[in-house]
Amino acid sequence: MSILKKINTQAETDKNSGFGPNSNNYGGRFVNKNGTPNVQKTGMHLLRRISWYHTMIDMPTWKFMLVLFSFYIGINFIFAILYFAIGIEHLDGIVASQSEWAKFGQAYFFSAQTFTTVGYGHISPTGFLTSSLSAAEALIGLLSFAIATGLFFGRFSRPTAFLKFSHNALISPYQEGKALMIRLVPFKNTNFTDAEAKITLGITIEENGIMTNKFYSLDLELNKINALTLSWTLVHPITEKSPLYKFTKEDFASTHGEILVFIKTFDDMYSNTVAARTSYTFKEVLYGAKFEPMYNRSKDASKTVLHLDKLNSHQAISFE
Secondary structure (H helix, E strand, O other), X not given: OOHHHHOOOOOOEOOOOOOOOEHHHOXXXXXXXXXXXXXXXXXXXXXXXXXXXXXXXXXXXXXXXXHHHHHHHXXXXXXXXXXXXXXXXXXXXXXXXXXXXXXXXXXHHHHXXXXXXXXXXXXXXXXXXXXXHHXXXXXXXXXXXXXXXXXXXXXXXXXXXXXXEOOOEEEEEEOOEXXXXXXXXXXXXXXXXXXXXXXXXXXXXXXXXXXXXXXXXXXXXXXEEEEEOOOEEEEEEOOOOOOOOOOOHHHHHXXXXXXXXXXXXXXXXXXXXXXXXXXXXXXXXXXXXXXXXOEEEOOOXXXXXXXXXXXXXXXXXXXX
C-alpha cells in the first residue's frame, strides 16, 4: 500500500505551516534540530541581508568574546602602526634608545591606554597629527565600549526559552492503541506558565506523479498547561483521525517526513512570552519505545527531584 493511501485524508491539513507544497524546491529538513530554519539566503549582498546586531546577539558566548578581544587587539594594532608611521618621536615619553620593536610595543600600549581613556600619563602625544589621531582614537574607544555594553546587555536581557527537547520522538503504547510522544523540560531556574504546544506533521508524498509536501496538524492530548515546572510529554494519540493511523515501523523508516514542534510559554523572570522550536525527521522517531520517569520524591519526601540527565531515557517495548 502506498504512503498516500495510508494517510488519513480526513486529517486536518495545516494551511498555516509556512512551508510550500513543492518538495523539489526543498533540501534536507524543514527546521534544524536547534529550532532554526534550514534556509540559506542568497541574492543580496552579505552586508545587506545579515544584521550584525542579531548576529552578535545570537552567536555563542565563546565566539562573542573572541570577536570582542580580536577587535580590541586589532584596532589598537592599527592605531599603533599609524602612530609609528607619523613618527615615534611625537610620542613624548618613549625612550629613543630602545629597539624599533620596543618602540612599537610602547606605541601599542599607548594606543590601548588612549582607546580605553585610561591615560596613565607616562606617554603623551605632541604635534598636531599625533594629537588629532589620539583624540579620534579616544572617541572611537568611547563609542566602541558603548556598543559593547549594549551588546552585553542585549545578550543578558534577551528573553530565552530555556527548554530542552528529547533527542528522539517515540511511538509508544497509549491506552488501547499507540501515540506519538515527545518530551521537553525546562533546565534553568526559570518559572514558565501558560505553556502552549503545537505539532505539525510534514510529509513528502507522490501525488499525480508529482512529489508534494503535505502538512497536517496533530491533535494533542494536552496542548496547554498552566505551569511548566517539571517535564512535559507531548502526546498525540494515533487514532483513526490521525494521519499516522496506518503507519508501521517500516513506513517511518522508508518515508521522508518531519515532525515540527512549536512551544510558546510565559517567562515570569522576564515578564515576556518566549518560544522554542525543534523538529524530528522520521529517522529520529523510535517505534516501540516509552520514556522513563524523570522525577521522583526526595528521600525526606519534602521535594520533587527532577533528573535532567534522564530527558532522553527510554526503554524498548513491543506492541501487543
